[in-house]
Amino acid sequence: MVETPFDADIRVGEVLEAQRFEEANKPKMTKLWIDLGEEHGEVQSAAQLDHHYDPAELEGRQVLCATNLGSVRIAGFKSEALTVGVPDEEGYPVLVEPDEDVPLGGLLF
Template sequence: MQTIDFIDFQRIDFRIGTIIRVEKFDKARKPAYKLWVDLGELGIKKSSAQITDLYTSDMLLGKQVICVCNFAPKQIADFMSEVLVTGFDDGNRQIILATSDKLVPNGAKLH
């Protein structure tokens, strides 16, 4: 594994936000949701997430998730994904969302 300096880590803008809207993303090549995430001072940002195996829309609404907020936006079909919602592979190629074990303010930075 390649090591990085702490400065490299600080360049990644990890923040937590609350999912406030979820739609099935029918035009995506792989099953996905369109998510709208409230990131506090950064506003509401959109993300496409391939997490349909383990999550329903109802499970996602109100869930806090950790996002990378400083990647360039990415066009996915007819949807512009503005942030990357992070998660972990469960060993079966299904993603478990990265979150906090306690409620924190939307937009809080990861340290």
């Protein structure tokens, strides 16, 4: 097993489904269902992605997720992983993702 120099468990997943999160208080939220591979299973994530991404274009895309930060309920939706992004000039998240397809569940190191 590869050990990481930090405490966050960040893994590669594939977005199975994405929907606009109309019920959320924050604008431009998206509900994501992400496959982290056979060993880690499927997780849900809520992310503020609608500024840059249409939900339909997220499906099938590989993303990075922090999986060991606990879960939170947002407007009744259980978000179990933090989808990793960096802010653009206006502060809106831009996804961090591998530039090649890699095995699902792979650990960032």
